[in-house]
Amino acid sequence: MARKQIAAANWKMNLTYQQAQSLLDELFAHKIELSQDQYIALGVPFPYLSLAVDKVKNLDHVGIAAQNCYTQKSGAYTGETSAEMIASLGVQYVILGHSERREYFLESNQMLTEKINIALANGLTPIFCCGEALSIREANAHNEYVGQQLQESLFHLSADELKKIVIAYEPIWAIGTGKTATAEQAQEMHAHLRKVLADQYGLEVASQIPILYGGSVKGSNAKEIFGQPDVDGGLVGGASLKADEFLQVIAGLK
Numbered sequence: 001m002a003r004k005q006i007a008a009a010n011w012k013m014n015l016t017y018q019q020a021q022s023l024l025d026e027l028f029a030h031k032i033e034l035s036q037d038q039y040i041a042l043g044v045p046f047p048y049l050s051l052a053v054d055k056v057k058n059l060d061h062v063g064i065a066a067q068n069c070y071t072q073k074s075g076a077y078t079g080e081t082s083a084e085m086i087a088s089l090g091v092q093y094v095i096l097g098h099s100e101r102r103e104y105f106l107e108s109n110q111m112l113t114e115k116i117n118i119a120l121a122n123g124l125t126p127i128f129c130c131g132e133a134l135s136i137r138e139a140n141a142h143n144e145y146v147g148q149q150l151q152e153s154l155f156h157l158s159a160d161e162l163k164k165i166v167i168a169y170e171p172i173w174a175i176g177t178g179k180t181a182t183a184e185q186a187q188e189m190h191a192h193l194r195k196v197l198a199d200q201y202g203l204e205v206a207s208q209i210p211i212l213y214g215g216s217v218k219g220s221n222a223k224e225i226f227g228q229p230d231v232d233g234g235l236v237g238g239a240s241l242k243a244d245e246f247l248q249v250i251a252g253l254k
C-alpha cells in the first residue's frame with residue numbers, strides 16, 4: 001500500500017466559535033475528492049473539538065486533531081487536557097511538540113516521549129513536529145539536530161508503535177514568515193529523516209511513515225512541495241484559516 005498523504009491544518013489559537021463554524025461549513029460545502037491514500041486532519045483549538053468532530057463525522061478520510069495533550073493520565077492538573085479526554089470526543093490525531101510549544105511552554109524531547117506514549121495508549125495518532133531554528137541551519141547542523149529530535153522522542157517506540165506516528169518537519173525560520181523552504185530543501189531533510197528512521201527501524205518501516213512539511217505552505221506552493229518524493233503532505237498554519245486557500249492546499253496532494 002502506498003504511504004498516506006495528509007493535508008493537515010493547524011489553526012493554532014485563532015478564530016471564535018462562530019468563525020470556526022463558518023470555516024468548517026465552507027470547507028465541507030462541496031465534496032472534496034480524495035484518493036485512497038489521501039487524508040485531511042484539522043487541528044482545531046480544544047473548545048471546538050466536539051464541534052469539528054461532529055461536522056466531519058460522515059466524511060471519509062477526514063479527521064480532527066487536538067493541538068496538544070498533557071503527559072499525565074488524569075488528576076489534579078488544573079487547566080490541562082488529557083489524551084483520554086481528547087480520544088473520548090472522537091478525535092483521531094494530536095499535534096505534539098510544535099515549535100511554538102517547545103519555545104513558549106518549554107516542551108523538551110524527553111517530555112514529548114511521555115506525550116507520545118500517552119497519546120498512543122489512548123489510540124490517538126501523534127503528529128510529531130520537529131524542525132530547526134535559523135541559527136542551526138546557518139551553522140549547517142540542521143540534519144543532525146532534527147535527527148536527534150526524532151531519536152530522543154521516538155526511538156523508545158517499537159516498530160509497530162512507530163508505524164502509528166506521523167512526522168511533521170517544520171523549519172522554524174519558515175513558520176509564519178512567508179519564507180518557505182524550497183522544495184529541494186524540504187526533500188533533502190525529509191530524505192534524511194527517512195534514513196534516520198530506516199537506520200533504526202529498517203527501510204520497510206521507514207517507508208511507511210508519512211513525513212509532512214510545514215512552514216508557509218499555501219495554495220500556490222503546495223503542489224510543488226508535496227510533489228517531492230519524500231514529502232507526504234503538509235501541516236499548514238495561516239493558509240488553513242481560509243477555506244478556499246486550504247482547499248487548494250488539499251488539491252496539491254499528489
Ligand code: 13P
Pocket residue numbers: 010098170174175176177178214215216217235236237238239
Ligand atoms: P504557517 O503555515 O502559518 O507558516 O505555520 C506553519 C505551522 O506552524 C503549522 O504547524
